[in-house]
Amino acid sequence: MAFLNKEIRDGDNQDLTEERRTATFDTDKMAEVIYGSEKLARRRREISHAVSRIPELADSRPLPFLDRFEKVTEGTRKLSVLDRHLAELIDVNDNGEALHLYHEVMGMEGHPLALHEVMFVPALIGQASDEQYEKWLGRAKRREIIGCYAQTELGHGSNLRKLETTATYTPSTQEFILHTPTITALKWWPGALGKSSNYAVVVADLIIKDKSYGPHPFIVQLRDEKTHQPLPGITVGDIGPKMAFNGGDNGYLGFDNFRIPRENLLNRHSRVEADGTYVRPPHAKIGHSAMIRVRSHMATGQGWLLGHALTIAIRYSAVRIQGFLEDKSHEVKVLDYQTQQHRLFPAIARAYAFIFCGFETIRLYDQLILDMNSNGNTSGMADLHALTSGLKSVVTHFVGQGIEQARMACGGHGYSMASYISEIYGVAIGGCTYEGENMVMLLQLARYLVKSVELVKSGKANQLGPMVAYLAVADHKVNLATGPDSYVKMFQYISKRQSWKATEKFLKFMENGDSRDVAWNKTAVELTRASRLHTRLYIMETFIRRVESVTDIPVKSALTDLLNLHLNYELLDVASYALEDGFMSSNQMDFIKNQLYSSLEKIRPNAVSLVDSFQFSDMQLRSVLGRRDGHVYQNLFDWAKSSPLNKTDVLPSVTQYLKPMMEKAKL
Numbered sequence: 001m002a003f004l005n006k007e008i009r010d011g012d013n014q015d016l017t018e019e020r021r022t023a024t025f026d027t028d029k030m031a032e033v034i035y036g037s038e039k040l041a042r043r044r045r046e047i048s049h050a051v052s053r054i055p056e057l058a059d060s061r062p063l064p065f066l067d068r069f070e071k072v073t074e075g076t077r078k079l080s081v082l083d084r085h086l087a088e089l090i091d092v093n094d095n096g097e098a099l100h101l102y103h104e105v106m107g108m109e110g111h112p113l114a115l116h117e118v119m120f121v122p123a124l125i126g127q128a129s130d131e132q133y134e135k136w137l138g139r140a141k142r143r144e145i146i147g148c149y150a151q152t153e154l155g156h157g158s159n160l161r162k163l164e165t166t167a168t169y170t171p172s173t174q175e176f177i178l179h180t181p182t183i184t185a186l187k188w189w190p191g192a193l194g195k196s197s198n199y200a201v202v203v204a205d206l207i208i209k210d211k212s213y214g215p216h217p218f219i220v221q222l223r224d225e226k227t228h229q230p231l232p233g234i235t236v237g238d239i240g241p242k243m244a245f246n247g248g249d250n251g252y253l254g255f256d257n258f259r260i261p262r263e264n265l266l267n268r269h270s271r272v273e274a275d276g277t278y279v280r281p282p283h284a285k286i287g288h289s290a291m292i293r294v295r296s297h298m299a300t301g302q303g304w305l306l307g308h309a310l311t312i313a314i315r316y317s318a319v320r321i322q323g324f325l326e327d328k329s330h331e332v333k334v335l336d337y338q339t340q341q342h343r344l345f346p347a348i349a350r351a352y353a354f355i356f357c358g359f360e361t362i363r364l365y366d367q368l369i370l371d372m373n374s375n376g377n378t379s380g381m382a383d384l385h386a387l388t389s390g391l392k393s394v395v396t397h398f399v400g401q402g403i404e405q406a407r408m409a410c411g412g413h414g415y416s417m418a419s420y421i422s423e424i425y426g427v428a429i430g431g432c433t434y435e436g437e438n439m440v441m442l443l444q445l446a447r448y449l450v451k452s453v454e455l456v457k458s459g460k461a462n463q464l465g466p467m468v469a470y471l472a473v474a475d476h477k478v479n480l481a482t483g484p485d486s487y488v489k490m491f492q493y494i495s496k497r498q499s500w501k502a503t504e505k506f507l508k509f510m511e512n513g514d515s516r517d518v519a520w521n522k523t524a525v526e527l528t529r530a531s532r533l534h535t536r537l538y539i540m541e542t543f544i545r546r547v548e549s550v551t552d553i554p555v556k557s558a559l560t561d562l563l564n565l566h567l568n569y570e571l572l573d574v575a576s577y578a579l580e581d582g583f584m585s586s587n588q589m590d591f592i593k594n595q596l597y598s599s600l601e602k603i604r605p606n607a608v609s610l611v612d613s614f615q616f617s618d619m620q621l622r623s624v625l626g627r628r629d630g631h632v633y634q635n636l637f638d639w640a641k642s643s644p645l646n647k648t649d650v651l652p653s654v655t656q657y658l659k660p661m662m663e664k665a666k667l
């Protein structure tokens, strides 16, 4: 096969070079598909290259050796260096370029501006009026002020209706009084709140004349702009170390009858008049726009995280030689074992699938915002909420699973922080919790599915949106050998059957006298199953659409192999739903398994290039195991030698404690 990979380098590990030579496609072209455009893929490479020429932007030491205090300081140091070089490195108006630059330089550990960019500024854009834009948005974008998004409390994160922080309107002074009435009302978790931010979008229960109007967003100054000291009436601090994000300062926040002007209620959609008259928003949940935005971006972000871990595991698997196949005189690469391929290749397919699917949800979100801001049209909100609720849950769960498999696929070295996989894992699984706990969000999608089935049952199938139209389609047997569409049909059958079964079960409980809530809870596990199946179907469909649209033939062919693997792996994983009623035959089951094993063989020669196509630089990868050069053993030894524990041969802990113990034992 022609050699197309541009990135062969002299001096790289020969086993990796051999893998790169077998590639059937150009990794630069594949990167264009992964990042959505030729321009962004190219700009990522250019930015990484430019960053590598600014020594101050490099980590001063490998991050796993830093303690929490050092991580926070190191992150902030790099931010300030970045600030000086920003305009020369990127087009500051291009989000894709900015996202790449920050990932490259800052790593995964979190930093003071993460939530400012991801939630504070977007919350202002989505919720602030034109006058408020004038007052706050420019300052925020220029970073004269740094903000965070303070919603979750010690006692409540999921159930927003029970947030306890109050914002009580006082007509006489035209102010809101923010108050934290109990310990459980303390804001708890917001990123960059603890030590960095001097402003926050605070979500509090709006109270006018003793009546609660539910959670609303307010812009609140927390710290003095000159001294950075908390303002009187504000209690704020860091919540301590976490599984990951330890360069970030997730924080707590309490208010003691803290007054803010009436103009600080973010009032693009709802407002309070001077006399206390409340003006309702066009949609009850429109205040949640910053959350919907992050959820819409999560599938691509998480797909890249999975790609990051897999780059490490696949490269390492091509370098790690252990055990024999036929020839007992030569050990083989562990990547040649079918079990290793089965562990890693379906995860590569999922990483690609999640990224492609995420592009669609980002487009849907952008369209929704356009509709809302141009003509107040909120009709797309329910659909997007249901879709992104399911997607964030399914994707984060599988990404966590995939990264953990990547760790195990690296054997003992995967367990070392030299692999960096534990950090990636910690960051990724945070996504199972933030932006809506996964079970809670699956149940949100389930509400939508149940309503859709109820529409069909009441003869109103014509009111179903395109994404759930399959819930009304008549069943007919499919021949899987006819290609991707037949897999979609089989999956539709399975997903439809589960949505119907769960709905019928729920309705039956109610018929038998249970209240709606009790019936819902008794059906909840079945409902979450329906949500997962629906979401996996959607991911499958977007994957097919994206592969069909690719024009570069070698890239399309490599992607088709991945797609086929995905289709068979996904169907096999849920086959029991169709086997139990005989819709799928055991012959079809055998067919799927054989297709899957033959997909693994087809993908094998392209495996390294499929992950090389993510084009993570060594700096961004931050993994001794996964470096491009593949010199794993020398790199690992150098890394271990740099451990602070190895600065001296005899540690104080030995002289102070171990030695006396040993001496005592001798007596």
Ligand SMILES: CCCCCCCC/C=C\CCCCCCCCCCCC(=O)SCCNC(=O)CCNC(=O)[C@H](O)C(C)(C)COP(=O)(O)OP(=O)(O)OC[C@H]1O[C@@H](n2cnc3c(N)ncnc32)[C@H](O)[C@@H]1OP(=O)(O)O
Binding pocket: 095, 114, 118, 119, 149, 151, 152, 157, 158, 159, 160, 161, 191, 285, 288, 291, 292, 293, 294, 297, 298, 299, 301, 302, 305, 381, 382, 385, 427, 431, 433, 434, 435, 436, 437, 440, 444, 447, 448
């Ligand atoms: C450029 C952007 C980049 C983003 C990158 C992200 C990718 C990351 C990947 C890796 C990189 C690492 C970088 C790290 C970045 C870190 C970011 C961390 C950010 C974390 C921030 C937070 O966590 S903020 C707090 C988030 N909190 C939540 O999500 C709370 C969850 N709870 C809820 O949302 C809601 O309470 C609920 C949905 C569970 C229920 O809502 P509620 O009680 O209000 O509703 P009801 O039960 O009354 O339902 C009534 C009705 O309304 C419907 N509904 C609810 N919500 C919505 C909505 N948002 N939109 C539309 N409709 C909604 C609900 O379904 C009901 O409908 P029915 O028709 O009656 O069924």
Ligand SMILES: Cc1cc2nc3c(=O)[nH]c(=O)nc-3n(C[C@H](O)[C@H](O)[C@H](O)COP(=O)(O)OP(=O)(O)OC[C@H]3O[C@@H](n4cnc5c(N)ncnc54)[C@H](O)[C@@H]3O)c2cc1C
Binding pocket: 115, 149, 150, 151, 152, 155, 156, 157, 158, 159, 188, 189, 190, 191, 245, 250, 430, 433, 434, 435, 436, 437, 438, 439, 440, 443
């Ligand atoms: C890394 C990270 C960053 C974060 N950043 C921010 C931030 O910037 N700003 C911010 O405001 N918040 C932030 N959060 C908080 C986060 O949004 C919440 O933790 C999250 O929404 C989950 O809420 P909870 O903690 O109340 O979980 P809980 O709701 O208490 O969940 C506990 C268990 O109860 C179950 N459960 C709860 N309700 C139901 C239900 N109705 N039905 C069935 N099961 C249920 C859940 O499934 C879960 O198993 C962050 C969290 C993390 C981990």
